[in-house]
Amino acid sequence: MDTRDLDVRRHVYFSVVANGRPPTAVETADAFGLEPSKAEASYRRLHDAHALVLFPDRVEVWMANPFCFAPTPHRVTAGGRVWNGTCAWDALGITGALHCDGEVASECACCGESLALRVEDGELVEGGDVLVHFLVPARRWWEDIGFT
Amino acid sequence: MVFLRSEEHLVRWLAANGWEPGASMGAETLNELARVWWWSRLDPGWQPRTAAESQALLDSVGLTGDFWRLG
Numbered sequence: 001m002d003t004r005d006l007d008v009r010r011h012v013y014f015s016v017v018a019n020g021r022p023p024t025a026v027e028t029a030d031a032f033g034l035e036p037s038k039a040e041a042s043y044r045r046l047h048d049a050h051a052l053v054l055f056p057d058r059v060e061v062w063m064a065n066p067f068c069f070a071p072t073p074h075r076v077t078a079g080g081r082v083w084n085g086t087c088a089w090d091a092l093g094i095t096g097a098l099h100c101d102g103e104v105a106s107e108c109a110c111c112g113e114s115l116a117l118r119v120e121d122g123e124l125v126e127g128g129d130v131l132v133h134f135l136v137p138a139r140r141w142w143e144d145i146g147f148t
Numbered sequence: 149m150v151f152l153r154s155e156e157h158l159v160r161w162l163a164a165n166g167w168e169p170g171a172s173m174g175a176e177t178l179n180e181l182a183r184v185w186w187w188s189r190l191d192p193g194w195q196p197r198t199a200a201e202s203q204a205l206l207d208s209v210g211l212t213g214d215f216w217r218l219g
Contacts, residue, residue, distance in 0.1 A: 001196070013190055051196060066186050074151075087149040092179045093186035109150035110161035117151075117175055122183055130175040131152045135167055138206070138218045 001049045008032070008042040009051050012064055017098070020081050022052075022061035022069060053145055063145075066090030066097055073109075078102025088132050095119040109133075151175070171215045180209045 001009075008028055015023045023031070029039035040059045047054045053063035055070075062070060068084040074091035076083045079098040085091025088106070095102035104117040104127070117127030136147070152158045155172075162169055184205050188194060197205075199218050206216045 006195070010192060010194065013194075017190065049196065066182070066189070088151045089149045089178060089182055089185070092175070092182035093189075096183040096186040097189040099187070106151050108153040108157055110152055110157035110164070113153060115151050115153065117179075119179060122179075124176045124179040127175050131154060131158060131172055132149060132175055132178045133152055133158055133161075133170060133172045134149050134215075135170040137170065137215045 001045055001051060004032075005042050005045050005049075005051075008039065009046050012046075012052060012061060016064050016067055017079070020083075022064055025059050050142055050145075056146075063090075066093035073107045075105045076102055077105070092117070092119065092124075096122075149178075171211075173211070177209055177211075181206070181211065184208060 011028055011031055012022050015021070015027075025039040025043050026036050028034075028043075029036040032039065043052070043054060043059050043061070046052045052061055053065070054060060055062040062068070063086050066085055066089070068086040068090065070084070072084045072086060074085035074088065076085050076091050076094045078095050079100050079102070083094050085094055085104065091104045091106060101120045102118070104119075106115045106117070107113060108115055115127065115130055117130060118125050152161060158169075158172065203218050206212070206218075
């Protein structure tokens with residue numbers, strides 16, 4: 001991950017906040033005056049460095065953690081948008097990343113019952129009775145980040 | 149990482165999927181972790197954290213022990 005990759009990563013994250021979605025590699029190439037293949041190579045290096053996550057079958061951003069660009073059970077209302085949180089951790093992380101208040105509408109992994117959590121001024125003010133479970137030990141989180 | 153209504157639902161969920169338990173915490177602890185972990189994610193000068201720096205963040209909210217060792 002070199003300086004250009006960090007610039008590309010910053011462009012991806014700023015685009016996410018501005019537009020609610022990540023730029024395609026072609027859009028990023030246009031923004032930097034690069035050949036699309038160079039932007040795709042940068043996306044792959046960022047993926048390999050765990051700085052973002054690409055879909056398994058294409059060079060397109062799946063996760064710019066804590067933001068996710070595929071459906072999940074975790075809907076987060078924060079910063080004037082509704083986001084998908086990759087997992088429970090990322091769902092609560094969106095208010096942290098955006099430095100704002102927010103609400104998480106999620107569900108119990110067992111029964112599917114709706115669960116509501118709310119963060120104000122960094123504090124969890126609703127949902128304090130909700131339980132969180134991590135199945136995968138920390139050293140194995142990146143073996144299969146989709147499952148983790 | 150998932151949300152669950154209760155310990156009872158956790159036990160039922162693990163059994164239904166044939167999974168061994170990992171580690172649990174309350175949502176307040178996860179919120180503390182999420183806040184410190186993701187706080188700088190949008191900083192213009194963001195740089196990747198070292199493993200030691202990430203480990204220190206886990207430690208800072210009391211997530212210690214083998215399950216929480218990053219490497």
